[in-house]
Amino acid sequence: MKNSDALSKLISDAPEFEAGHVWLAGAGPGDPRLLTIDAVAALGEADCVVHDSLVSKGVLELANPKAELVHAGKRGGKPSAEQADIIGTLIEKAGQGRKVLRLKGGDPYVFGRGGEEVFALAKAGIPFRVIPGITSGLAALSAVHVPATMRGINQAFVFVTGHGAETSDAFDWQALAKLGQPIILYMAIKNIRAIARHLLDGGMNPGIPVAAISEATTPEQKICVATLSTIEAALEKSDIKPPAIVVVGEIVTARAKLLKLIPEIPGAAK
Ligand SMILES: C[S@@+](CC[C@H](N)C(=O)[O-])C[C@H]1O[C@@H](n2cnc3c(N)ncnc32)[C@H](O)[C@@H]1O
Numbered sequence: 001m002k003n004s005d006a007l008s009k010l011i012s013d014a015p016e017f018e019a020g021h022v023w024l025a026g027a028g029p030g031d032p033r034l035l036t037i038d039a040v041a042a043l044g045e046a047d048c049v050v051h052d053s054l055v056s057k058g059v060l061e062l063a064n065p066k067a068e069l070v071h072a073g074k075r076g077g078k079p080s081a082e083q084a085d086i087i088g089t090l091i092e093k094a095g096q097g098r099k100v101l102r103l104k105g106g107d108p109y110v111f112g113r114g115g116e117e118v119f120a121l122a123k124a125g126i127p128f129r130v131i132p133g134i135t136s137g138l139a140a141l142s143a144v145h146v147p148a149t150m151r152g153i154n155q156a157f158v159f160v161t162g163h164g165a166e167t168s169d170a171f172d173w174q175a176l177a178k179l180g181q182p183i184i185l186y187m188a189i190k191n192i193r194a195i196a197r198h199l200l201d202g203g204m205n206p207g208i209p210v211a212a213i214s215e216a217t218t219p220e221q222k223i224c225v226a227t228l229s230t231i232e233a234a235l236e237k238s239d240i241k242p243p244a245i246v247v248v249g250e251i252v253t254a255r256a257k258l259l260k261l262i263p264e265i266p267g268a269a270k
Pocket of ligand 1: 134215
C-alpha cells in the first residue's frame with residue numbers, strides 16, 4: 001500500500017465521533033504537521049471546534065469547512081474567556097447533539113486545564129475522549145537541538161509552570177534547584193526575574209546555560225541562549241515573547257556542539 005493510502009486508511013479507520021460527545025485533542029506546538037492522525041481525523045469530523053489562541057491557523061484550516069469555530073482563547077491583552085464559560089460552552093454544544101472538538105495547544109493535560117474540563121464533562125454525564133498531543137516543552141527543545149535527556153548529563157527533567165513564580169511560597173523552587181536536573185519552564189517569560197532569583201537562592205550555578213524558545217516549530221520560531229545570571233537581561237534585549245519555553249540545564253550545551261558539526265555534513269537539516 002502506498003504511504004498516502006495507508007495514511008488515508010488510518011484517518012478513515014479512526015474511532016467514530018458520535019453526536020453529543022466531546023473530544024479533547026492536543027493540537028501540538030504549532031506546526032500542523034505535528035498533529036496526531038487522530039486529531040486530523042477529529043478535525044474533519046467535528047461540527048463544532050472550541051479552540052485556544054495557541055492553536056495555529058494551519059491546524060484550524062484542517063477543520064471541516066462546515067464546522068463552527070469557537071475561539072475560547074486568552075491572548076493579546078483581550079479579556080480571557082473564563083474557564084467556567086468554556087466548560088459551559090462545551091456542555092451546551094454537546095447537549096445540542098453536536099460533535100464537539102475541544103482543541104488545545106500542545107497536550108490537553110499539560111498546563112492546559114484539560115483535567116478540569118474532563119471532570120466537568122464527566123460530572124455533566126457527557127461522553128468524552130482525550131487525544132494526546134505533542135507538548136511544547138518537548139517540541140521546543142527538539143526543534144532547536146536541545147536533547148531533553150542526554151546520557152551522562154541528566155537522569156530526569158522537570159516540567160514547571162512559571163505562572164505564580166513571583167510568590168515563592170506556593171512552590172518550593174529551592175528544592176527544585178537542588179535536584180540538579182534540567183528544568184523546562186512553561187509560561188516563564190513574565191516571571192523570569194523571580195524564577196532566576198529562586199533558583200540562584202536554591203544554590204544553582206549562575207553560569208548554568210539557559211535557552212528560551214518562542215513560537216517553537218512555527219516560521220516565527222526564535223531562540224535566545226544565555227545563563228541563569230544573564231537570562232533576564234538577554235531576554236530584554238531579544239525579541240522573544242510568549243509563547244515561549246525556557247530550559248535551564250547543561251543539556252542546552254549540546255545544541256552549540258551540534259551546530260558546530262552540522263555545517264560539516266552535506267545536506268543536513270539545520
Ligand atoms: C497554557 S500553557 C499550554 C501548554 C500546552 N498544553 C502544551 O502542552 O504545550 C501555554 C504555554 O505553553 C508554551 N507554549 C505553547 N506553545 C508553544 C510554542 N509553540 N513555542 C513555545 N512555547 C509554547 C508557552 O510556555 C505558553 O505560555
